[in-house]
Amino acid sequence: MSAPDNRILQQIAEGGKSLEQVMQELYTDEQCRGQALSLLLRMGGREQDFEDIFQDGIAHLIMNIRKEKFKGESSIKTYLLSICKHLWMNKSRQQANRKTLLVSQPLASETSTDSPEDILLYQERRQTLQVLLNKIGDPCRRILSLWSLSYSMDEISQLTDYKNAAVVRKKKHHCLQQLMMMVRGEDS
Amino acid sequence: MSNNHLSDKIIRYHQGEMAAAERQAFEQELSSDEQLQQLQADYEVAQSAVDVLAYDELRSKLRKMAPPLQSSTRAASSWRAALSYRLAIAATVLLLLVAGAYLWWPTTSTPASLATSFYEAPNFSLVRSEQTNDDQLTALTTAWQQADYTYITQTLGNSDSLKATETQLLAHAYYQQQEWDKAIVSFTTLVDQQDERYAPLARWHRALSYLQQGQTAKARVDLQLLRGSDNAALRAQAGDLLEEL
Numbered sequence: 001m002s003a004p005d006n007r008i009l010q011q012i013a014e015g016g017k018s019l020e021q022v023m024q025e026l027y028t029d030e031q032c033r034g035q036a037l038s039l040l041l042r043m044g045g046r047e048q049d050f051e052d053i054f055q056d057g058i059a060h061l062i063m064n065i066r067k068e069k070f071k072g073e074s075s076i077k078t079y080l081l082s083i084c085k086h087l088w089m090n091k092s093r094q095q096a097n098r099k100t101l102l103v104s105q106p107l108a109s110e111t112s113t114d115s116p117e118d119i120l121l122y123q124e125r126r127q128t129l130q131v132l133l134n135k136i137g138d139p140c141r142r143i144l145s146l147w148s149l150s151y152s153m154d155e156i157s158q159l160t161d162y163k164n165a166a167v168v169r170k171k172k173h174h175c176l177q178q179l180m181m182m183v184r185g186e187d188s
Numbered sequence: 189m190s191n192n193h194l195s196d197k198i199i200r201y202h203q204g205e206m207a208a209a210e211r212q213a214f215e216q217e218l219s220s221d222e223q224l225q226q227l228q229a230d231y232e233v234a235q236s237a238v239d240v241l242a243y244d245e246l247r248s249k250l251r252k253m254a255p256p257l258q259s260s261t262r263a264a265s266s267w268r269a270a271l272s273y274r275l276a277i278a279a280t281v282l283l284l285l286v287a288g289a290y291l292w293w294p295t296t297s298t299p300a301s302l303a304t305s306f307y308e309a310p311n312f313s314l315v316r317s318e319q320t321n322d323d324q325l326t327a328l329t330t331a332w333q334q335a336d337y338t339y340i341t342q343t344l345g346n347s348d349s350l351k352a353t354e355t356q357l358l359a360h361a362y363y364q365q366q367e368w369d370k371a372i373v374s375f376t377t378l379v380d381q382q383d384e385r386y387a388p389l390a391r392w393h394r395a396l397s398y399l400q401q402g403q404t405a406k407a408r409v410d411l412q413l414l415r416g417s418d419n420a421a422l423r424a425q426a427g428d429l430l431e432e433l
Contacts, residue, residue, distance in 0.1 A: 020249065023246070023249060023250065023253070024253060027250060027253050028253070044304070044305065051254055055247060055250040055251065055254070056247070058246070058250060059243055059246040059247050059250060060243075062246055063239065063242065063243055063246070067239075073330060074330065074333060074334055078333070078334050081335075082333060089308065096305075122239070122240055122243040125236055125237075125239065125240050126240050129233075129236060129237045129240055132233075132237050133237055133240060133241070136237070136241075141241055144238050144241050145238070145241035145242050145244065145245035146245065148238045148239065148241065148242035148245075149242050149245060149246070173196075173199060176199050176234060176238075177192065177195050177196065177199065179234040179237060179238070180195045180198075180199075180227070180230045180231060180234045181191075181192075181195075182234075183230040183233045183234055184191065184230055186191070
């Protein structure tokens, strides 16, 4: 892994403001944007699809790195391009409303290290968890999402209406408990 | 013990808020207590929901970073400028060809464009085999994931005896490089081996390669044979493509 890639991985794992900085960097990287756009156009995509696909790609990249699903067997940019490619393939399949041909034949086991097989993960999860997500109030949504991205309690209190870090910590705990109750069907 | 109290313990455990001794005791309790195990499962579902929220937060931040619609990066512009120039020339040539072709083939798609739209590049997973420990195959699949098709064709292109998986990689690498003749040769090798794990899909991709070359009749033969395949998805796709043709 190159030094720049290691730095990016570190900042993404760190989360918070550090993560925001690297997101900006990746999103505005001209070479990466150019390659992703070219790839999309070659695959029959349109320029107007690019921003959505690229943003989804970066979001997936970040989540995969934070969940330790990226094992570093390719560069981060290559991985990002691969994710964008799969996102586009899925989108174009949905648009064409074709049946999915089982093209991928795993050479051995299903477990792959840098494979973007869980590209659809967050879309699929959203469908399954939609009822749950609809019940969570906005304050809990905000706190839990920022906490999950490793913003400090101080940073979260600055970004939300809560008084200080201690209040945020308590609220986060309460939101998690509430979420677990909703999962059990015990929400009031 | 109430669910709320136990939920609290589960949350504290996962947040790293327990001292070492308490953590150890909790882990032992978790291994045998069904109520705790159910709450652990609830926590995992809750965590999945939090992951979706985090993903949405990232998308929201990225949306705010998006440049205005009219602007574009210099690199994207240069790619588009080069592409536009080539497309302009190709469009002129194509216009002349299509005008002539339309006299005897009044369809809206060419065989090659159909093949392109039906082709899906395989997602070759890395081999994890303790028996073979095949470093070369690992390097080849890595090259595939990095779109380094030249590496694959140079490594495998001159070999006489290839494993089926290697032949498959080589065939698709040729396809990606638009070397249709060579792709057809490799796909034919897989078809002739009659291994049910590879032959049907190889026949499908050979059909697409024939279409890229304009050999529609040969493609039709393969597609008709696939209409009798055991693979329902292949049957459907072959049927769809035959209808388009």
